[in-house]
Amino acid sequence: MNESNQRTKPTHGRRRLQEDEYIKVAAWAAKRGEQMPTANNLSSKTEMLEARNAYRRLVNIGVEEAKSNLEKPGLAGIEENEKTLDVVELLGVMVNDVQTLLNHKEMANRVGSDTDSTWKSATGKPVRALRRGDSMAAETMAIPPGFGFGEFVSALVNGTQNPAVRNALSEGSDSAGGFTVPVGLTQQLIDYMRARTVSIQAGAMTLPLDGAQTTIARVVADPQASWRLENAPVGESQPTFGGIVLRPKSLAVLVKVSRELMQDSLNVEQALLQAFAGAMAVEADRAALFGAGTAGTPLGLLGTVGINQVSMGTNGAQLQSFDPLLDAVMALESANAAAPTAMILHPRTRRAISGFKDTSGQPLRAPQALEQLPGLATTIVPVNQTQGTAANASCILMGDFSQMIFGIRQELRIEVLREAFVTNLQYAFLAHLRMDVAIAQPAAFAVVSGITP
Structure with a gap:
């Protein structure tokens, strides 16, 4: 690694790395034979993508190294693991830095286009409606947690040696016995669910929500233009505006798994992700297309007046x-x-x-x-x-x-029902997130x- 790379540090993003932090990460990468990409002067989208992907690759290397450190005896493994996790966190900041540049470039390319999907909340906060193929995790630039949704759920009953998972479980537990899933993992589940939702594959938009109610303006009737003579008054017409109100409703799923499967299966973590996301995708589709709008369900397309x-x-x-x-x-x-x-x-x-x-x-x-x-x-x-x-x-x-439009809150809560199905030697996981559906036109x-x- 050359000196110019050692002296270069990111200067964009929500959290700028200090000089010594960047040098620390660069030295860590060099010891592992990895070249740190230059973080400054990234002008093209290709350069930004290459830098972001390189940082993500280093994150994955760090996560795997942290797992192997846990197998080392004594304090040495614990100390090495803490150092590695510190570097992984800094790399997450660097990923966010570059992703911010990519987002700014994408927004700049959309200026003047009628397909721009970046809106603003009542407080002026930019909110981008996600299209098919967009990632909620990438859009919000959450730092990768270093473990997956399935690993988190599995740890609820099997325990874990991964300190990052243990910390997440400790921070997310509540007095009712449930667990709040880390935002990065919730976004992973939502993206997985969106990929399996037929309405979204057809082109439906996803709007991240952060409140109990969100109103979106729409034009119900266009204004009418008219010709006029010189000095004649301009004919008046006003567009009729309406509002679409998204009120997130609770979408819950109960997943039962045998205790033997939880303990013995090699792919239970991936299976858990597929089970939760698949069940939620099916019900999200059903509600979006055919929901009755009663008993806590959204009003679907077929029941919407005006189609x-x-x-x-x-x-x-x-x-x-x-x-x-x-x-x-x-x-x-x-x-x-x-x-x-x-x-x-x-x-x-x-x-x-x-x-x-x-x-x-x-x-x-x-x-x-x-x-x-x-x-x-x-x-x-x-x-x-x-x-x-x-x-x-x-x-x-x-x-x-x-x-x-699918409006989705980014909070997911999971409860483990250990006793309800104990006679069948099964664990049950009860999860729910909040979402709503609206038809703009x-x-x-x-x-x-x-x-x-």
Whole structure:
């Protein structure tokens, strides 16, 4: 490592490293044969990404080293572990420094664009709505905790030798016997859940919330422009504004695991993450699309007033052509809505569409208006809806899903129910986080209802 790298230190971010701290990290990396990237004068996105990824790699090296130090006997291992964890914490600050630069550059690139998703709260705090593929953990720049969600949950019953996990358990425990999951791990779970939520894959936005109620302004009706003669008064028209209110509601999941599995399984930590995130993703989708808005559940898309309607008839009918889908596209275009980003349907319905054939028995190609439109199949869409005499109907939800907003609080609490299922030798984990769903522009969506088999 050359001297210029030793003298360079980050100068951006929420917490600037001191000269001696940066030299400490650089020396630690050099002893392990790692080159510290230059932290100053990062101008291009490529340079920033390379520096951030290099720092993250060093974080992972430090975490693995800390784990191996725990196996060393006596005080030597403990002292070495403390030194390593100090370096890991400083590296986390450096990751945040570079991520801040990346975020600023991304915001600068979005200036003047109508797709800018950075809003401001009532206090003027920037809040960016996350799109598909965005990471909540990366956006908020939380310092990596050095362990995963599954490892944290497993430690609730199995204990742990990892001091970072023990500290997190100690700091997050409450008088009711529950545990508050560290923010970084909650964001990891939320990102995992978002990746499995069909509505978000269709384009829905995610808005991190930090209060009991959040109001988002929307334009219900556009102002009307008009021509005028010289010296004539300007015709007045005012846009009609409305408000979308997000009130986070409790989404809970109960996960039961046998004691033998908790003790013996090699991949229980990953399985726990998948179980929690998968269950929450399914229910988040169901509420976003079909929630009744009662008994503590959000009001979903289908129940929202103002979405466009295309009916298959009084008693429903089979889907035998693309015409009802084209009618839905026309309804969206007539409402001056943006082009649809996806349609969500049951696998039964997608099978029917995929089976369309021309008069010679050849597969029928979708019209141009539908050719590039993703069709996302999920069993969350029911096949037992009632339309007239039909009790086996289904529907297709089509639209610009960027007008659907998931508001999610970044707090997650877990309780271990040790006694409730003790006769089955099972542990039960009860977790809940708070979220809500809102539709910004109902006219941006259309439903084709009454599709029978």
